[in-house]
Amino acid sequence: MDILNQLQRQYTDFTALLYREGFVDDNFTQVQKLQDESSPDFVVEVVSLFFEDCEKLVNNMAEALEQQDVDFKQVDSHVHQLKGSSSSMGAARIKNVCIAFKTFCEAQNREGCLRCLQQVNHENTQLKTNLQALFTLERQIVANGGSIPVMQ
Amino acid sequence: MTLVLRFQIRLSYGRATFAPRTSSEQPRSIPQFRGLRVILADDDALNRTVTKKLLEKLGCEVTAVSSGFECLSALSSAENSVRLVVLDIQMPEMDGFEVATRIRKVRSRSWPLIIAVTASAEDNVWERCLQMGMNGMIRKPVLLQGMADELQRVLQRVGEGL
Numbered sequence: 001m002d003i004l005n006q007l008q009r010q011y012t013d014f015t016a017l018l019y020r021e022g023f024v025d026d027n028f029t030q031v032q033k034l035q036d037e038s039s040p041d042f043v044v045e046v047v048s049l050f051f052e053d054c055e056k057l058v059n060n061m062a063e064a065l066e067q068q069d070v071d072f073k074q075v076d077s078h079v080h081q082l083k084g085s086s087s088s089m090g091a092a093r094i095k096n097v098c099i100a101f102k103t104f105c106e107a108q109n110r111e112g113c114l115r116c117l118q119q120v121n122h123e124n125t126q127l128k129t130n131l132q133a134l135f136t137l138e139r140q141i142v143a144n145g146g147s148i149p150v151m152q
Numbered sequence: 153m154t155l156v157l158r159f160q161i162r163l164s165y166g167r168a169t170f171a172p173r174t175s176s177e178q179p180r181s182i183p184q185f186r187g188l189r190v191i192l193a194d195d196d197a198l199n200r201t202v203t204k205k206l207l208e209k210l211g212c213e214v215t216a217v218s219s220g221f222e223c224l225s226a227l228s229s230a231e232n233s234v235r236l237v238v239l240d241i242q243m244p245e246m247d248g249f250e251v252a253t254r255i256r257k258v259r260s261r262s263w264p265l266i267i268a269v270t271a272s273a274e275d276n277v278w279e280r281c282l283q284m285g286m287n288g289m290i291r292k293p294v295l296l297q298g299m300a301d302e303l304q305r306v307l308q309r310v311g312e313g314l
Contacts, residue, residue, distance in 0.1 A: 049198045085198040087293040
């Protein structure tokens with residue numbers, strides 16, 4: 001009983017931290033709520049899709065920004081896409097970087113864009129680590145016969 | 153005569169309390185949406201996955217496609233049974249407006265119903281949607297309550313014969 005309580009407590013605290021620090025927002029809660037018996041791995045699927053999307057877009061943006069003549073419209077459309085998927089998934093920090101990123105695209109500011117790209121990379125890595133930790137906790141809770149605390 | 157249309161996009165903010173998962177956690181499918189056949193068109197895999205699941209949670213039967221072309225072909229092969237098309241406006245190649253225009257060329261204004269999904273915050277998007285013969289609009293990110301509300305509103309208007 002003790003270890004289960006501990007794990008659940010850890011999970012609750014960690015989740016609260018993720019929301020508090022703005023790593024995830026309500027849309028992530030929605031994704032979690034959409035998971036059910038007919039799609040028990042829904043959250044992991046969505047999260048995996050997101051990181052695939054993100055990495056692909058980051059590569060495209062990096063390539064576009066390396067060009068002699070940067071096509072800012074192209075970069076902007078990638079940012080727009082990333083903004084959309086990060087928003088749907090509830091990856092709040094990444095979404096917020098995208099908002100700033102868009103401004104730099106519109107201003108055709110290469111340096112600003114590159115800084116934002118770096119930030120996206122950084123946030124992406126952090127989020128991945130955090131969500132992996134979250135999923136690990138979930139698995140441990142279930143393995144110990146418990147149920148995962150749900151955010152209201 | 154001017155039509156004044158108001159629609160609310162409600163944002164739901166979570167309250168940070170915790171409770172053990174119970175069976176009442178799952179949102180129940182709403183009777184009028186149960187079995188509603190929907191075609192969902194969105195070129196982004198993640199958005200498509202989330203919106204599809206959301207619609208299924210509401211009880212709909214969803215066919216998800218990734219382009220305007222696929223949407224039109226799915227619609228023509230499904231014949232009469234598709235009641236609603238949920239359409240991302242910003243798709244490459246053929247955008248949502250074009251798809252709606254083509255649908256309305258062959259079908260009536262009330263069938264299938266078309267709901268646009270847009271990331272745009274511009275005011276005139278709704279006007280444009282109306283002009284293209286769309287019945288509803290929802291802004292991204294798509295939330296369960298927002299979709300349920302807009303679906304209900306759109307279905308009700310049809311019922312009123314408007």
